[in-house]
Amino acid sequence: MKLTVLGRYGPFPAPGGACSSYLVEAPAVPGKDREHDAKVRLVFDLGAGALSRLLMFCPLTEVDAILLSHLHSDHISDMFVLRYALEQLHKRGVQVPTPLTVIAPSSPEYEFRSLASSGTFNMVRAEDGMKLRFGALSITLHEMFHPxxxxxxxxxxxxxxTAYAYGEEKPKKRLFYTGDTGMFPGLYSLVKGASVLLADTNLLSHEKTTEFAAHLTAKEAGSLAKRAGVGRLICTHIWGGSPVEENLLLEAKTNFPAAMLAEEGRQYIIE
Ligand SMILES: [Zn+2]
Incomplete structure (x- = not known):
């Protein structure tokens, strides 16, 4: 599968940047991944500035579904502009997917209802343990720790x-995206063995003033990646600007030297 980082900032974008959003592409039919084979395309979160980025990589006619980790504005604000886009394109005869499937938590209810109100989105209520299948991708939802x-x-x-079922040590081609989360005891076992961990890394250690923080510190993300034996750690949902970004990376690297900051517009092949 291929991960494209559309936006990496939270809770607001750095100048010229965008808030949380990721495009994941995979074969529509398992095992077929030649350049011209059909693809499934999923968008995870669509924060401020992310719709413009999405259009650089994928026309709206090709989006199969949107999965929202949660209903905070820095993860959903461009959903309302996307709604305009789909409505207007539809009126002009463009074959856009309407209603477009959107999987999202049903709370806060006023946000969920607002997204559901026009009928442009087919809103599916996310639940802990829910399993979804899109083309070659199997997705399991897990509740995180956030307000x-x-x-x-x-x-x-x-x-x-299939390879895992036949005895490979751990599955390859496995991406775990945390959405926003603070540290909680079960997180390690959920993430264990992922090929790529795309982790909320919003805080520096000294910014964590309570054990119930709403985000991971960079140090925690690095230690989680190390303990869980993931292949790669991509730090995201970062606070923009210098020297914060450099310090986030330095902290993450103390426990996981191969840690990297998500780069907007960069594509990562997960294999
Ligand atoms: Zn949040």
Missing amino acids: VPTFGFDILENDAV
């Missing part, structure tokens, strides 16, 4: 599922 209901996504490409 509002938030889900992390365990995303696995199907041919890797």
Whole structure:
């Protein structure tokens, strides 16, 4: 599968940047991944500035579904502009997917209802343990630790599922996206063995003033990646600007030297 970082900032974008959003592409049929084979395309979160970025990589006619980790504005604000886009394109005869499937937590209810109100989105209520299948991708939702209901996504490409079942040590082609989360005891076992951990890394250690913080510190993200034995750690949902970004990376590297900051517009092949 291929991950494209559309936006990496939270709770607001750095100049010229965008808030949390990620495009994940995989074969529509498991095992077929030649350049011209059909693809499934999923968007995870669509924060401020992310719609413009999405259009650089994927026309709206090709989006199969949107999965929202939670309903905070820095993860959903461009959903309302996307709604305009779909409505206006539809009126002009463009074959856009309407209603477009959107999987999201049902709380805060006023945000969920607002997204559901026009009928442009087919809103599906996310639940802990929910399993979804899109083309070659199997996705399991896990509740995270954040002030509002938030889900992390365990995303696995199907041919890797088969290899795992036949005794490979751990599945390949597995991306775990945390959404927003603070540290909680069960997180390690959920993330264990992922090929790529795309982790909320919003805080520096000295900014964590309570054990119930709403985000991971960079140090925690690095230690989680190390303990869980993930292949790669991509730090995201970062506070923009210098020297914060450099310090976030330095902290993450203390426990996981190969840690990297998500780069907007960069594509990561997960295999
Ligand atoms: Zn949040």
